[in-house]
Amino acid sequence: MRPTGGGGSEAQAKDLCLRLLTDRARSRAELAERLVQKDYSADVIDRVLDRLTEVGLVNDADFALQWVHSRHTYSGKGKRALAMELRRKGIGQEDAAEALAQIDGEDERQRASELVAKKLRTMSVDDRDRAVRRLISMLARRGFPQGVAFEVVKEQLDRAGADTDDMFEEL
Known part of the structure; x- marks a missing residue:
């Protein structure tokens, strides 16, 4: 959907972008989408975003690095989930x-292990099958690879004292 151009001046568009950028870093596509919603013309949008990019306030590469670090560290997201989030934010493939x-494999494994250990503190492992399903599902929803999820859950349940050897042989 391309804007029709009734949204306002270039200065107003720039002010809107600057207000949005004070909350958190945003991708060029996110800012463009907001300007389209406010019905700014395509020409105004391009000029404002080009100028903000030129002065370094909009940088998709830096945004992506910051987003991945933050969401992996604080929200416990795996690479697959982060890739989807970046795609939704309009970040290019490169x-x-x-x-x-x-994020390397060991970082991802360590974060998954931390998440499972935290979850185990608040859940019962009386029903091992149910615990395994719930923990693996939690990691899958967060974008962790299936192999990592199985390994981490088995390791953490072993630490918690639950016997899981027979359960994982079936899988």
Whole structure:
């Protein structure tokens, strides 16, 4: 959907973008989408976003790096979920791949292990099958690979004292 152009002046569009950027960093596509919603013309949108990019206030590569670090560290997201989030934010494939490269397999495994350990503190492991399903599902929803999820859940349940050897042989 392209804007029709009744939204306002270039200065007003710039002010809107600056207000949005004070809340948190945003991708160029996110800002463009908001300007389209406010019915700014395509020409105004392009000029404002080009100027903000030129002065360094909008940088999709930096945004992607910051987003991946923050969401992996504080929200416990795996690479698959982060890749989807970046795509929804309008980040290009190259910038997304570079940002996701900062998370290696060991980082992802460690974060998954922390999440499972935290969840185990508040759940019962009396029904092992149910506990395994719930924990693996939690990790899958957060975008962790299935192999990592199985390994981490088995390891954490072993630490918690639940016997899981027979359960994982069936899988």
